Amino acid sequence: MTPLLELVGLVKSFGGVTASDGLSLTVMPGEVHALIGPNGAGKTTAVAQIAGELRPDAGRILFDGRDITGLAVHRRALLGLGRSFQITSVLGEFSVLDNVALAVQAHAGHSFRLLADARRDRRLRDPARAVLARVGLAALAGRPAATLAHGDQRKLELAMALAGEPRLLLLDEPMAGMAAEDSDRMVDLLRSLKGTVAMLLVEHDMDVVFALADRVTVLDGGRVLASGAPAEVRGDARVIAAYLGEEAGT
Numbered sequence: 001m002t003p004l005l006e007l008v009g010l011v012k013s014f015g016g017v018t019a020s021d022g023l024s025l026t027v028m029p030g031e032v033h034a035l036i037g038p039n040g041a042g043k044t045t046a047v048a049q050i051a052g053e054l055r056p057d058a059g060r061i062l063f064d065g066r067d068i069t070g071l072a073v074h075r076r077a078l079l080g081l082g083r084s085f086q087i088t089s090v091l092g093e094f095s096v097l098d099n100v101a102l103a104v105q106a107h108a109g110h111s112f113r114l115l116a117d118a119r120r121d122r123r124l125r126d127p128a129r130a131v132l133a134r135v136g137l138a139a140l141a142g143r144p145a146a147t148l149a150h151g152d153q154r155k156l157e158l159a160m161a162l163a164g165e166p167r168l169l170l171l172d173e174p175m176a177g178m179a180a181e182d183s184d185r186m187v188d189l190l191r192s193l194k195g196t197v198a199m200l201l202v203e204h205d206m207d208v209v210f211a212l213a214d215r216v217t218v219l220d221g222g223r224v225l226a227s228g229a230p231a232e233v234r235g236d237a238r239v240i241a242a243y244l245g246e247e248a249g250t
């Protein structure tokens with residue numbers, strides 16, 4: 001099977017710091033792949049290169065077999081790479097439904113983008129309602145986005161990413177800043193999406209990682225230290241020494 005995402009020898013340096021040091025990994029279609037590692041391991045830098053926000057110094061990024069290394073962010077999004085949790089993209093004074101309809105429109109074809117009115121057109125609003133139902137926000141569709149509680153805001157951001165019907169969702173610490181209850185709900189929500197969309201998940205909370213991931217890759221110093229099924233990685237002596245520490249040994 002062709003990997004959905006393949007990183008081949010990515011190198012990215014900032015001055016004297018090599019944040020990606022020959023990084024190679026694959027995400028298979030439908031897979032939930034967690035990227036973990038200590039602070040400064042290069043997780044965010046990897047995600048930024050995949051999303052197209054940072055250009056690698058060397059190496060290649062393949063999406064469904066196609067080389068996207070030099071492709072602009074929005075072109076990657078149109079191919080099916082979805083990035084969530086960019087709070088700036090939510091328009092607070094617009095309704096929850098309007099925001100998702102605009103996200104559907106942003107991912108639609110060119111002429112549709114120009115001609116349709118996201119605040120009226122059913123071709124945008126019907127799929128937007130379907131996405132809101134998927135994330136459990138249907139009841140709040142008419143509310144101005146700014147009035148949502150924090151946990152619901154994060155669900156809205158996820159809905160906006162899903163509106164583009166991505167094949168791969170990039171999730172950089174989706175539970176960051178959430179209260180325990182909201183975090184649990186988000187884990188449930190992400191679990192409910194398993195199988196419908198592949199995910200590359202950067203997450204510090206090991207309970208979350210082991211609850212969701214099909215495969216775990218451990219980064220250290222911009223390189224892959226270990227990669228495999230959660231149970232394998234949890235038991236890997238190098239991983240325990242470098243990162244998981246006592247938590248994995250208990």
Ligand SMILES: Nc1ncnc2c1ncn2[C@@H]1O[C@H](COP(=O)(O)OP(=O)(O)OP(=O)(O)O)[C@@H](O)[C@H]1O
Pocket residue numbers: 014015017018019037038039040041042043044045046
């Ligand atoms: N824009 C930048 N300029 C200079 N150095 C950077 C930049 N971005 C990242 N770095 C450095 O690259 C290394 C990797 O950083 P990165 O943020 O990718 O790690 P991370 O694994 O996501 O860490 P954390 O878990 O703390 O978020 C670090 O040493 C960091 O200081």
